[in-house]
Amino acid sequence: MKASYLLILAGMMACQPSKTSKTTMNPENSFGYDYDLLKNDPTTVLLKQGDQQVLVVGKYQARVMTSSSQGDEGFSYGWINHELIKSGKLGPHMNTFGGEERFWLGPEGGQFSVYFKQGDPFTFEHWQTPEIIDTETYPLVKSDKQKALFHKDFEITNYSGIKFKVSLDREVALLNQAEAENLLQVSLDGISWVGYQTDNVLKNTGDDWSKSTGVLSIWLLGMMKASDQNTVLIPYQKGQESAINSAYFGQIPADRLIKKEGMLYFKADANSRGKLGIPPKALVPLAASYDAANRILTILQFDYQGEQEYVNSMWEIQENPYQGDALNAYNDGKNDTGTQMGKFYELESSSPAVALGHGQSLRHVQRTFHLEGSEEQLDQVCQKLLGIKLADLPWK
Numbered sequence: 001m002k003a004s005y006l007l008i009l010a011g012m013m014a015c016q017p018s019k020t021s022k023t024t025m026n027p028e029n030s031f032g033y034d035y036d037l038l039k040n041d042p043t044t045v046l047l048k049q050g051d052q053q054v055l056v057v058g059k060y061q062a063r064v065m066t067s068s069s070q071g072d073e074g075f076s077y078g079w080i081n082h083e084l085i086k087s088g089k090l091g092p093h094m095n096t097f098g099g100e101e102r103f104w105l106g107p108e109g110g111q112f113s114v115y116f117k118q119g120d121p122f123t124f125e126h127w128q129t130p131e132i133i134d135t136e137t138y139p140l141v142k143s144d145k146q147k148a149l150f151h152k153d154f155e156i157t158n159y160s161g162i163k164f165k166v167s168l169d170r171e172v173a174l175l176n177q178a179e180a181e182n183l184l185q186v187s188l189d190g191i192s193w194v195g196y197q198t199d200n201v202l203k204n205t206g207d208d209w210s211k212s213t214g215v216l217s218i219w220l221l222g223m224m225k226a227s228d229q230n231t232v233l234i235p236y237q238k239g240q241e242s243a244i245n246s247a248y249f250g251q252i253p254a255d256r257l258i259k260k261e262g263m264l265y266f267k268a269d270a271n272s273r274g275k276l277g278i279p280p281k282a283l284v285p286l287a288a289s290y291d292a293a294n295r296i297l298t299i300l301q302f303d304y305q306g307e308q309e310y311v312n313s314m315w316e317i318q319e320n321p322y323q324g325d326a327l328n329a330y331n332d333g334k335n336d337t338g339t340q341m342g343k344f345y346e347l348e349s350s351s352p353a354v355a356l357g358h359g360q361s362l363r364h365v366q367r368t369f370h371l372e373g374s375e376e377q378l379d380q381v382c383q384k385l386l387g388i389k390l391a392d393l394p395w396k
Contacts, residue, residue, distance in 0.1 A: 025075065029076055037085060043057055045172075058139065061137075063103065066080060068194060077100055078222070079342060094134060102223075103200060106313055106324070112162075174194075180195040183367060197365060201361050201362070206358065208358055229292035230289060232268045233386055234278060244279075265395075285327075302327075307326075329347055
């Protein structure tokens with residue numbers, strides 16, 4: 001009887017989600033460590049179901065700062081700039097607070113940019129993130145344990161002098177297991193996971209927009225913790241390799257970017273600055289990353305309905321201002337000044353370029369999933385979603 005009981009107990013334990021060892025994980029990587037930093041801010045909202053937690057802060061433009069699949073002691077997936085937040089100071093150009101999904105606006109560069117003043121050269125000295133997506137608070141409309149809705153009205157002017165009057169509704173929602181499995185089309189049994197969705201609606205409350213004078217787009221960016229064994233995985237349409245932009249900050253070295261059989265393998269260790277841009281003709285609306293050091297599989301899904309025009313964010317007066325990217329990935333590293341923002345990488349998606357009439361809205365939905373488990377469990381998910389084996393990744 002005792003032997004049978006032990007066998008049953010062993011079987012039950014084998015079915016439990018894999019957890020990061022408390023004795024090996026740096027406490028500063030835990031969700032509780034990040035929550036302690038932000039919990040006393042009156043604009044902080046904690047979404048929670050069981051051990052799944054998502055931390056949202058209205059003060060930082062209703063951004064998802066971080067999340068966990070294993071409660072306060074679990075790994076905190078978002079990269080957060082603790083030093084900057086603790087300092088209470090604001091700097092020029094951009095305040096890198098961090099956060100695993102923030103709301104931004106496009107385009108960044110060009111004659112329709114909202115990051116450069118009219119007539120200024122497209123140089124770093126003149127680049128400035130608008131206050132509305134950098135320092136302003138987004139008021140909370142309502143929230144419960146599963147959802148939080150924020151609203152903001154604002155005006156913004158582009159490089160060509162066109163003023164946009166808009167309103168934003170941004171809802172952050174935890175996903176339950178049935179929703180997540182339906183969206184991913186995989187089983188999550190036996191895996192520690194957390195998933196959330198942001199639903200972003202930008203409404204034109206002013207004059208009609210025209211593509212001849214510029215439009216705004218929704219741009220969602222996520223800062224995640226990098227590791228030396230982290231690989232960004234981006235599927236693309238075969239035959240469209242040449243359409244992929246890998247030279248935003250100089251060409252990404254061949255030993256850090258591999259294009260193979262419809263898959264991009266991008267080393268995301270925060271040791272070399274580089275950025276990828278995927279235009280719509282090369283797009284598969286999916287991105288992922290695998291951190292082999294911590295056995296974390298991150299998956300990004302986002303809306304795409306076959307649209308072909310996206311704003312162009314290159315820092316120049318553009319011949320083709322609507323031949324931009326639908327998806328981006330970024331790896332941080334030292335910039336031209338020898339400094340670095342932090343040990344993070346980014347996954348980013350954008351809405352298409354749409355000329356909204358007065359009262360019309362643009363909507364962009366993005367979903368982020370983090371999965372932890374054994375390599376065998378995560379490999380099954382990776383093969384189902386991406387068609388590749390974790391054992392074949394170049395950096396492990």
